[in-house]
Amino acid sequence: MAPVLSVVVLSWNTRALTLACLGALFAETPRHAREVIVVDNGSHDGSADAIAAAFPQVVLIRNADNRLYSAGNNQGARAGSGEFVCTLNSDTEVRPGALDTLVEFLRANSDYGAAAPMLVDPDGSVQRACQRFPTILSALCFDSWWGKWWPGSWVQRRYLMLDFDHVASRDVPQPPGACFCMRREEYLSFGGLDEVLSLYYNDVDLSKRLWRAGRKVRYLTTAVVMHHRGASTKSFAKMLVLWHKNRIAYYQKHYGAFGGVWIHFVIRLRIAEEWLAIGRRCKGDPARLAAERAFLRQAQKELWAS
Numbered sequence: 001m002a003p004v005l006s007v008v009v010l011s012w013n014t015r016a017l018t019l020a021c022l023g024a025l026f027a028e029t030p031r032h033a034r035e036v037i038v039v040d041n042g043s044h045d046g047s048a049d050a051i052a053a054a055f056p057q058v059v060l061i062r063n064a065d066n067r068l069y070s071a072g073n074n075q076g077a078r079a080g081s082g083e084f085v086c087t088l089n090s091d092t093e094v095r096p097g098a099l100d101t102l103v104e105f106l107r108a109n110s111d112y113g114a115a116a117p118m119l120v121d122p123d124g125s126v127q128r129a130c131q132r133f134p135t136i137l138s139a140l141c142f143d144s145w146w147g148k149w150w151p152g153s154w155v156q157r158r159y160l161m162l163d164f165d166h167v168a169s170r171d172v173p174q175p176p177g178a179c180f181c182m183r184r185e186e187y188l189s190f191g192g193l194d195e196v197l198s199l200y201y202n203d204v205d206l207s208k209r210l211w212r213a214g215r216k217v218r219y220l221t222t223a224v225v226m227h228h229r230g231a232s233t234k235s236f237a238k239m240l241v242l243w244h245k246n247r248i249a250y251y252q253k254h255y256g257a258f259g260g261v262w263i264h265f266v267i268r269l270r271i272a273e274e275w276l277a278i279g280r281r282c283k284g285d286p287a288r289l290a291a292e293r294a295f296l297r298q299a300q301k302e303l304w305a306s
Helices: 015-027 049-053 068-079 098-108 136-141 152-159 185-188 202-212 237-279 287-305
Strands: 005-011 034-041 061-065 083-090 092-094 114-118 179-185 216-227
Touching: 005 015, 005 049, 005 068, 015 034, 015 049, 015 083, 015 092, 034 049, 034 068, 049 061, 049 098, 068 083, 068 185, 083 092, 083 098, 083 185, 098 114, 098 179, 098 216, 114 152, 114 202, 136 152, 136 237, 179 185, 202 216, 202 237, 237 287
Parallel strands: 005 034, 005 083, 034 061, 114 216
Antiparallel strands: 083 179, 092 216, 114 179
């Protein structure tokens, strides 16, 4: 039977998590035929061999190196044959019926371009992961003292959708990217995830392109997926530098030359903040002070190298 849904799982040195993710997928009998495609991004922890041994039914793509998030997911989507495609992080475990619910919603609502589930922590707590699109002001206020007091605190709350309890289904600008379902043909027609945004901001960008095309995005609490927060990227040593590079690329793409200049200015302000914070944090400990500031200088060097 031809698959209705192609599930793409990207794996990079998350062997135990990926095996648990696949275990949850194959523990249920889906209402709609599905294929599971695992793209291993050059893992060196034995992930690919373990996946092949435990789940011979998956389509396993072994990349020689780490192509990062966008390219790996696009590769998996192109290899699929389902009517729908779901990009699913390796640090998730789907609850029974979750992916079928996403498929059925999209089938019944042709004006929606994507659907995403409610994410929960391992203890069942709801993750507030939906957000509004980042703006010029939210760039200034995010992760900075500018966002600690009003009006910056209001900008932060609005951007992070802290006014939404995440326990009711609704349309959202940007749902959690850990599980994201679209019609596969539409995903490919949009070019999939922007590979310039290699690890971060790619889901934000895709959601924004959908909204600009008049395609709505639905957050469904009737579909539940457990998510280990950040486990799929926490081992990426240079993720902070790459996050800022992808952030710069996103703002240049959506806000033009001004966006690029603005985000450079914001990042330099944030670096200055951190420089002062290190001084306060390491007061009386010159060895730690020297080490942390050396790390910050190296991060700056890598960030502005390209």
